[in-house]
Amino acid sequence: MPETEQNNNTDQAQKASGEGTSLVLRTLPDPILRDQCRAVEKFDKKLRRLVKEMKAVMRNNDGIGLAGPQVGFSSQFFTAEIEEEFLFLANPQLVETSQTEDELVEGCLSLPGRALRVARASEITVTGQDQKGKKKTLTLNGLWARVVLHEMDHLRGVLISDCGLPVPPAQEDNSG
Numbered sequence: 293m294p295e296t297e298q299n300n301n302t303d304q305a306q307k308a309s310g311e312g313t314s315l316v317l318r319t320l321p322d323p324i325l326r327d328q329c330r331a332v333e334k335f336d337k338k339l340r341r342l343v344k345e346m347k348a349v350m351r352n353n354d355g356i357g358l359a360g361p362q363v364g365f366s367s368q369f370f371t372a373e374i375e376e377e378f379l380f381l382a383n384p385q386l387v388e389t390s391q392t393e394d395e396l397v398e399g400c401l402s403l404p405g406r407a408l409r410v411a412r413a414s415e416i417t418v419t420g421q422d423q424k425g426k427k428k429t430l431t432l433n434g435l436w437a438r439v440v441l442h443e444m445d446h447l448r449g450v451l452i453s454d455c456g457l458p459v460p461p462a463q464e465d466n467s468g
């Protein structure tokens with residue numbers, strides 16, 4: 293299956309996730325969330341259209357990050373947006389992680405209503421490719437490091453329910 297073709301194998305009711313997109317947000321127990329995603333090889337118009345729609349899905353759902361499998365693509369890419377700064381990254385690879393970790397409460401658009409406390413490296417260096425396939429290297433910290441690590445987990449089928457600790461529901465929620 294080409295990586296820009298949506299996989300519709302799901303038992304769940306399908307509903308588009310809002311204005312500006314026909315993408316369907318996948319939630320547990322959709323099995324695509326457990327896939328080991330394939331590398332992105334084609335950086336074409338289709339991919340760039342998809343990225344625009346993913347941005348709409350994030351905005352419609354108050355999310356700050358969204359990975360391919362969350363909208364039906366078992367493919368190694370994600371989008372993120374924090375305070376109007378947008379990031380797309382394909383085929384991400386961690387090249388460095390700090391020894392120090394921070395703990396923060398995270399949410400996930402694929403686990404509606406859940407919030408979990410997750411420890412993650414406070415600084416990372418990651419390589420990957422932009423929408424045109426151009427290689428880039430990013431050094432990130434704080435919330436940016438966190439969201440990128442959260443989305444990279446999605447690309448290998450890992451969810452916050454696998455690595456987080458429960459917290460009282462009143463606490464802060466950073467949905468990704």
Ligand SMILES: [Zn+2]
Nearest residue numbers: 400401402468
């Ligand atoms: Zn998530």
